[in-house]
Amino acid sequence: MRYAILGDIHANLAALEAVLEDVADQTVDRILQVGDVVGYGAAPREVVAIVREACLLVVKGNHDAAVVDELDTRTFNPNARAAVDFTKGALTEVELAWLRALPMTAMNEHCVIAHGTYARPERFDYIQSTEDAEPSLDALPRKVCFLGHTHVPVSILRLEESPLETSYTIDREIDLKLAHRALVNVGSVGQPRDEDPRACYGLWDTITGRMSLRRVEYDIDREADRIRRAGLPSILADRLFLGI
Numbered sequence: 001m002r003y004a005i006l007g008d009i010h011a012n013l014a015a016l017e018a019v020l021e022d023v024a025d026q027t028v029d030r031i032l033q034v035g036d037v038v039g040y041g042a043a044p045r046e047v048v049a050i051v052r053e054a055c056l057l058v059v060k061g062n063h064d065a066a067v068v069d070e071l072d073t074r075t076f077n078p079n080a081r082a083a084v085d086f087t088k089g090a091l092t093e094v095e096l097a098w099l100r101a102l103p104m105t106a107m108n109e110h111c112v113i114a115h116g117t118y119a120r121p122e123r124f125d126y127i128q129s130t131e132d133a134e135p136s137l138d139a140l141p142r143k144v145c146f147l148g149h150t151h152v153p154v155s156i157l158r159l160e161e162s163p164l165e166t167s168y169t170i171d172r173e174i175d176l177k178l179a180h181r182a183l184v185n186v187g188s189v190g191q192p193r194d195e196d197p198r199a200c201y202g203l204w205d206t207i208t209g210r211m212s213l214r215r216v217e218y219d220i221d222r223e224a225d226r227i228r229r230a231g232l233p234s235i236l237a238d239r240l241f242l243g244i
Contacts, residue, residue, distance in 0.1 A: 001029050001030065001110060001205075001206045001207070002026065002027060002028050002029050002030075002203070002204070002205050002206075003028065003029065003030050003031070003032055003110070003111075003202075003203070003204045003206070004023045004026065004028045004030075004031045004032070004201060004202070004203055005031075005032045005033075005034065005113070005146045005184075005186045005201060005202035005203075005204065006019065006031065006032070006033045006034070006055070006186070006189050006201050006202075007033070007034045007035070007036070007146075007147070007148030007149075007151075007185070007186040007187055007188050007189060007200075007201070007202075008034075008035070008036040008061065008148045008149070008151055008187075008188035008189060008190060008191055009033070009036065009037055009038075009041075009047055009051065009188075009189045009190045010036055010037075010038065010039050010040040010041045010063065010188070010189075010190040010191045011037070011038045011039065011040060011041030011042060011043050011044040011047045011083075011087065011190065012040075012041040012043070012047070012189065012190025012191065012199075012223050012240075013041070013043035013046045013047055013050075013223065013226070014218045014219045014220070014222045014223040014226075015189050015190045015199040015216075015218045015223065016047055016050060016051075016189055016190065016199075017050075017218070018199055018216050018217065018218035018219070019189050019199050019201050019216050019218075020050070020054065021216075022201075022214060022216045023201070023203075026203055026214075028203070030056045030057075031054050031055045031056060032055060032056060032057045032058075032106075032111075032113055032146060033051055033055040033057070033058040033059070033113075034059060034061075034113050034114065034115055034146050034147055034148040034149075034186065035058075035059045035060055035061025035062075035064060035102075035114075035115030035116075035148055035149070036061030036062065036063045036064060036115065036148060036149070037051050037058065037061065037064055037099070038063055038064055038067055038087050038091075038099070039061075039063025039064070039066070039067070039080065039083050039084060039087060040063070040079075040080065040083045040190070040191055040236050041083070041190055041191075041223065041226075041227065041236075042086070042223075042226045042227045042229070042230035042232055043223075043226060044067075044087045044090050044091055044095075045090055045091060045092070045095060048091065048095050048098065048099070052098060056108075057106040057108065057113055058102055058106070059102060059103055059104060059105060059106050059113050059114055059115055059121075060099070060102035060103065060104055060115065061115040061116075061124075061148065061149065062115065062116070062124040062149070063080070063083075063084065063087075064099045064102060065124070066084045067084055067087045067088055067091070067096070067099060068096055068099050068100040070100070071124070078233075079232075079233040079235055079236055082232060082233055083232055083233075083236065086230060086231075086232055104121035104122055105118060105121050107141065107142060110142065110144070110206050111142050111143075111144040111145065111146060111204075112140060112141060112142045112144075112145045112146075113145065113146045113147070114136075114145060114146075114147055115147065115148055115149050116147065116148075116149040117132075117135065117136045117147070118136040118139055118140060118145050118147070118183070119135035119136040119138070119139045120135070124149065126149060126150055127147065127149075127150065127156065127183065127185070128150060130156055130166040130167065130168055133156040133166060133168075133183050134166060136183055137156070137158060137166065137181045137183060140181050140183075143176070143179060143180070143181060143182060144176055144179070144181075144182045144184065144204075145182070145183050145184070146184050146185075146186055146202065147183055147184065147185045147186070148185060148186060148187075148188065149185075150185060150193070151187060151188035151191050151192060151193035151194070152185065152187060152193055152194045153170070153172075153185055153186060153187035153194065153200055153202075153213045154168055154169070154170050154185050155168065155169050155170075155171070155174055155182060155183070155184045155185070155211070156168045156182070156183045156184075156185075157169065157174075157178075157179050157180075157181070157182050157183075158179065158180045158181045158182075159178055159179060159180055160178060160179065160180045161178075163180040163181070172212060172213040173210065173211070173212050173213075174210075174211045175208075175209045175210060175211070176204065176209045176210075176211050177208075177209030178209070184202060184204075184211060186200065186201055186202035186213065187200030187201070187202075187213060188200055189201055191239075191240075192243040193243065193244055194243060195242070195243045195244060196215060196243045197220060197240060197241055197242060197243035198215040198216055198217055198218070198243070199215070199216040199217075199218050200213060200214070200215055200216075201213075201214055201216070202214070220240045220241055223237075223240060224237035224238070224240055224241070225237075227240075
């Protein structure tokens with residue numbers, strides 16, 4: 001089975017379209033999405049429609065939760081709050097109901113997915129160290145869990161040869177057959193924050209074990225212009241060019 005795993009699209013239509021064009025060339029069987037379908041970007045309706053059609057499993061991100069009033073936005077910065085307010089006004093009741101119904105975690109025969117952590121997904125905590133990862137690694141019902149939330153691609157692993165030790169790698173190519181447990185952050189389609197403005201997504205072959213992080217060029221000018229024309233804060237457009 002070959003999976004494409006998409007993280008943190010954030011209503012970036014141009015990035016999503018470019019990624020799905022790349023996915024179409026990879027002979028993928030299923031597409032998964034690890035949350036934050038909306039927020040920051042100016043095309044929430046279009047992105048929701050595509051994700052609903054294309055993705056087999058989707059979980060709820062913190063921006064998705066905020067848009068349906070399940071998360072207090074007082075912890076958000078003013079620009080993120082402005083995007084949440086814009087998104088609430090842009091989506092229909094049907095689209096809001098779909099976001100509201102998204103689960104915090106999802107599982108199939110090969111893996112689990114969550115947004116921030118698997119151990120306590122409703123808190124939307126960040127995994128930024130091996131210590132942060134320990135509770136989720138301990139709780140996994142499958143060998144592999146795919147995450148997003150930080151917008152920075154990284155894999156945190158316990159290897160079969162040393163299952164009591166936790167390590168990490170930022171390598172773009174890894175062999176998950178060597179893993180006893182693995183948390184794989186697939187980065188962000190629509191809001192990369194690793195100083196690489198290209199869209200990022202994961203590609204996983206369950207037979208070979210190969211996990212790849214792919215980078216895809218997209219029309220940033222087009223998406224930045226869409227954000228500005230929507231009246232959203234200009235920083236949400238400017239940061240796309242820098243990958244921060």
